[in-house]
Amino acid sequence: MGSVFLTDAQQRKTLAAIRSLARAGIHPYAGEVTACATSLFSRHCAGRLVYPSPSARPGDWIDRVTGYIRKRGIECLFPMDDVTLTLASSRRGEFQDLCALPLPPHDILERGMDKASTLAAARKAAVRVPESVVVLAPGDCDGWRAGYPALVKPRSSSGARGLRVASGPEELKGIVDDLLREYPDGLLIQEYVPQGPKFDVCLLLDWSGRPLASFVQREIRCFPIPHGPSTMQESVIRPDLVEAALRLLNAMDWGGLAEVEFMEDPRDGSPVLMEVNPRFWASLHLAVECGIDFPHLLYLLATGRDVPERHEYPSGLKCRWLLPGDILHFLANPERWRMQPGFFEFFRSDTRDDIISLSDPGPALGFAVAAARYSIDPAMWRFMFRR
Numbered sequence: 001m002g003s004v005f006l007t008d009a010q011q012r013k014t015l016a017a018i019r020s021l022a023r024a025g026i027h028p029y030a031g032e033v034t035a036c037a038t039s040l041f042s043r044h045c046a047g048r049l050v051y052p053s054p055s056a057r058p059g060d061w062i063d064r065v066t067g068y069i070r071k072r073g074i075e076c077l078f079p080m081d082d083v084t085l086t087l088a089s090s091r092r093g094e095f096q097d098l099c100a101l102p103l104p105p106h107d108i109l110e111r112g113m114d115k116a117s118t119l120a121a122a123r124k125a126a127v128r129v130p131e132s133v134v135v136l137a138p139g140d141c142d143g144w145r146a147g148y149p150a151l152v153k154p155r156s157s158s159g160a161r162g163l164r165v166a167s168g169p170e171e172l173k174g175i176v177d178d179l180l181r182e183y184p185d186g187l188l189i190q191e192y193v194p195q196g197p198k199f200d201v202c203l204l205l206d207w208s209g210r211p212l213a214s215f216v217q218r219e220i221r222c223f224p225i226p227h228g229p230s231t232m233q234e235s236v237i238r239p240d241l242v243e244a245a246l247r248l249l250n251a252m253d254w255g256g257l258a259e260v261e262f263m264e265d266p267r268d269g270s271p272v273l274m275e276v277n278p279r280f281w282a283s284l285h286l287a288v289e290c291g292i293d294f295p296h297l298l299y300l301l302a303t304g305r306d307v308p309e310r311h312e313y314p315s316g317l318k319c320r321w322l323l324p325g326d327i328l329h330f331l332a333n334p335e336r337w338r339m340q341p342g343f344f345e346f347f348r349s350d351t352r353d354d355i356i357s358l359s360d361p362g363p364a365l366g367f368a369v370a371a372a373r374y375s376i377d378p379a380m381w382r383f384m385f386r387r
Contacts, residue, residue, distance in 0.1 A: 003027040003046070004299060005069055005099075007054075008080040009039035010370065012321055012354040015363055016285035017078065017295040018044050024296040029074060031065065036373045038355060041366030047072065054083045062091055069098050076100040076302045078280070078295070082113065082156075085279050102302035104207075104255045104278075112252055112278040113156045115188055122273050125251040127244050129273045130191040141176045141189060144169075149192040152176060154183035163227050165192065195226055196266040198274070199238060200259055201245040202287055204297055204307075207255040212301065213310040214242045215292040217283065220318070221339070223329040231325035232341070233283050235290050235317045241271060248273070257298060285354045286319035318351040323367045 004021055006014050009032035018028040022044035030039050031049035040048045049068050054061040061084075069077065077099050079085040088095055089106045103109055111117040122129045131146045134155070144150060152175050154162040162179055166172035172189070179187055198219040204212045216238040219230035245260035259281040261274040280294070287294055290313035300307045318341070320326050330336050330343045341348065355363050 001025055001027060002076070002299060002303065003029065003072070003074045004076045004078055004295075005029045005031065005049075005065070005074045006039075006078045006080055007031055007065075007084040009037040009045075009048075010034075011080060011282065012038070013280045013282050013284040014080050015039040015042060015355060016288055017080070017280065018042050019357075019360060020288050020293055020295040021299065022046075024293070024299070026296070026299060029068075029072065031068070034370075034373070036366070036370045038363045038366040038370060041362035041369075043360055043362055054087050058087050061087065062094060066094055066098060069095075074099055076102070076299055078102070078298070080280055082279070085109070086113070100302040102256055102298055104253075108253055108255075109278060112254065112258070112276055115153070115155050115275055116186070118248075118252070118276050119188075119273075121251040122248050125244075125247040127248050127273050128270055130193055132191070133189045135176055135180070135187040135189055138173070138177050138180060141172055144172065144189050146191050148172075151188075151190040151192050152179060153188055153190070154179065155186045155188055157183065193263060193272050194266050196264040198222075198230070199236070199241055199262045199264070199271070200230075200233070200281060200283070201238075201241050201262065202259050202281060202284075202292070202294065203242075203245060203249065204257055204294055204301065205249060205255050206301065206307070209250050209253070209255060211242075211246055211309075211311070212307050213292050213294060213297050215287040215290065215294075215313060216241055217286055220341075221320075221326060221329045221333075223325050223332065225329065225332055229282050229325070230321075231329045232318060232320040233286050235286060235313060235315050237315050244271065244273075248276070252276075254278075256301070257294065283319065283321070283354070285352065286317065287313075289319060289352050290314055290317055316350060318348070319354060320351060321354045323355050323364065324371065 009030040021028040027046040029047040030045050031051045033053050035050050051064045052060040079088045089103050089109050095101045116134045119129045150166045152164045164175045166175050200217050202215040216236050217233040218236045220232040222228045222230045259277040262271040292310045
């Protein structure tokens with residue numbers, strides 16, 4: 001029986017992967033900087049590790065995780081967040097002596113995490129992107145000539161962190177000055193595309209770029225509104241988006257997992273590239289529920305086993321992140337009583353939940369414990385309500 005160590009146990013995607021791997025007969029181990037992490041309360045979690053902060057103490061994190069993997073003979077490592085993904089990739093030699101690390105080469109991964117490089121690859125692949133300017137210093141924003149409103153975001157971030165909208169030159173300058181202090185690696189100023197339907201194309205490619213699995217979901221709700229992570233999604237069939245995403249990833253020489261995000265421009269209906277996430281995405285559970293079991297398939301790829309192709313799935317299945325995402329969306333949405341599906345439709349046959357499960361109730365309790373812990377942490381409140 002195989003085994004996988006997963007980082008970032010606080011996230012719902014890690015819980016989805018733990019449950020998926022356990023169903024496939026694989027032992028999932030998980031780690032986090034605190035024992036009050038949702039996924040660590042799952043009955044399917046074979047082992048739990050509290051490790052040092054990978055951002056504040058990277059060397060200690062490497063030592064702790066490699067020691068844990070060595071002691072238990074763990075077969076594979078899945079870094080589930082940007083920090084541990086980048087750290088494990090940059091020190092991959094230390095991990096690959098112990099276990100499989102299913103990531104593309106480090107230089108390709110770095111380009112995939114850089115939104116400016118992604119935009120360049122998209123243009124090469126004839127995928128529509130917003131007009132954009134790279135900003136490395138405050139004065140660079142003087143070159144923006146594409147009009148307002150303008151979108152400003154870090155070159156490397158996820159989950160809409162750092163995303164801001166400027167209505168004019170003075171506001172743009174203030175936003176750029178503010179964000180450069182937090183994101184010194186640089187920013188992007190982009191043409192503001194009016195809000196339209198958002199779609200996530202989820203893919204697994206082999207190391208030569210051949211698609212092994214594909215899945216598309218439409219985002220129904222999100223938090224923070226309107227640009228945060230999705231809190232409810234629906235499976236859809238969109239071969240046109242899959243084809244565009246594959247062109248982009250092939251132009252990036254990509255292999256392994258990726259999520260490619262598009263938004264339809266309501267002015268003409270054409271899809272516009274938003275960004276690429278080079279790892280598991282937050283709403284992973286919906287794909288697994290639809291039969292596209294990305295964690296198990298990635299394990300097979302990582303360990304050199306045959307990977308069955310998976311591209312067919314039912315459309316119209318929904319999944320919601322009730323705790324706490326959809327609750328926060330409901331509280332923040334002035335149209336809360338007119339939402340479709342309605343917030344209080346808890347027992348729809350076509351809807352699943354990311355965390356709540358009768359067969360695995362521990363994570364819901366874990367969320368309550370974590371919420372109590374973080375309720376007195378001002379930094380967590382700023383994170384949850386970031387704009």
